[in-house]
Amino acid sequence: MFAIVDCNSFYCSCERLFRPALEGQPVVVLSNNDGCIIARSDEAKSLGIDMGIPYFMAKPLIEKYKVATFSSNYNLYGNLSWRVMETLRTLIGQQYVEVYSVDEAFIDLRHIPPSQIMALAKKIKTTVEMWTGIKVSVGVAPTKVLSKVANRLAKKHKEATSCVLVLDTPNKIMQALERTPVADIWGIGRQYAQKLLANNILTAHQLSKQTLMWAHKHLGGVVGVRLLRELQGNPSIEMQTPLICKQMIATTRMFGKPVNSLQHIKEAVATYTARAAEKLRRQYSVAKAITVFIVQQQPANSYSGRYKHGPSLSASTTLTIATSSSGLLIKQALLLAEQLYQEGSSYKKAGVILGHIVPNDSIQCNLFVANNHTVHSKLMQAVDNINFAMRNDIVKFAASGTERNWKMQQNFISPRYTTRWHELCLVH
DNA sequence: TCTGGGGTCCTAGGACCC
């Protein structure tokens, strides 16, 4: 059996933890740049505030019902996420926990006797809540996909399930599948959901009755086959071992306001490159490929229905030697940015993507270029140490600029209660 | 006026090899 442990309205729960007066009140959290709604408490959901809608569209409801509104505070969420995951690792053993996202983890329960599973699932829930103050839901089933089905129903029927649901008999599984619309299956997105509906396949149960060949043909080849097998109760998506290095690292941001000048674009690109390089060094890797992209502002009155982004321009380059040095990467990134920039255009977003990532102990050297990896890595280590100990960005590259008037908006940001001394929660 | 920021995996098709 596999379990999925999922924090309830995670970002909202984090904000509430230090503002207990908000318990039972509607709360929403906004995306970067205060653009969209990305998390809602149950109370906010029942007011009809939809996931992912732009803030300015939700504003009337938010003001009418005095919904508590926060800019996203990733320092806070990251730290609380770590506490939740540590709790799970302590309870079940590190080798059985796969952190799937900031607020979710799969747990391998194949070594647990069936008779003890329900008790363990409840223990996980109560312990996480007691140790961290974050409420979670637990879904347990023979496969990962089915455990997500269980988790969804546990959350949906909180009173009946107390947020814990174990699907351990064929009958329970069948009933759960009948109550799950195809669009709510993990792995079925908007496109496939439409396709399934067109084929008159409405529930997960109906989908589970299709053949593997059908899934291969209509749901993206081997991906669809895996999904169907999982729905039918045959484990086909394995646990991921921890400490796998990312194969791609990106840092991309919307600007706080449209940017016209090459100078500002370059500052942003340099800043994002430095951040991406930091992430790279944190996993002890180096990158050989770098892509820069900038997104133009969408010309006015050219969109109908769903929001579309403006045209995106991108350029890539491959380095002679893989590196994690911010300085070397910034140099390349700025060249690319200059290539892409067109005078007279207005931009709203930029990003940097590092690729061809390998561990830094297996750098392929170039016969004709001196390798100064050691020098650079010592410098970067010093920079990282200072930035970690003091505060973010106290040491940065001049190319990043000092004014940064392209920086994103965060009008409702809460204190970083758990990661900054001077932002601790005060009790009077 | 105003719409996020990360990631993953897979497939198709082109270039190239013998």
Next chain:
DNA sequence: TCTGGGGTCCTAGGACCC
């Protein structure tokens, strides 16, 4: 009239996830 049969590697793009 008639033009093989394998391979590999790479990239772009599409689908999905939270």
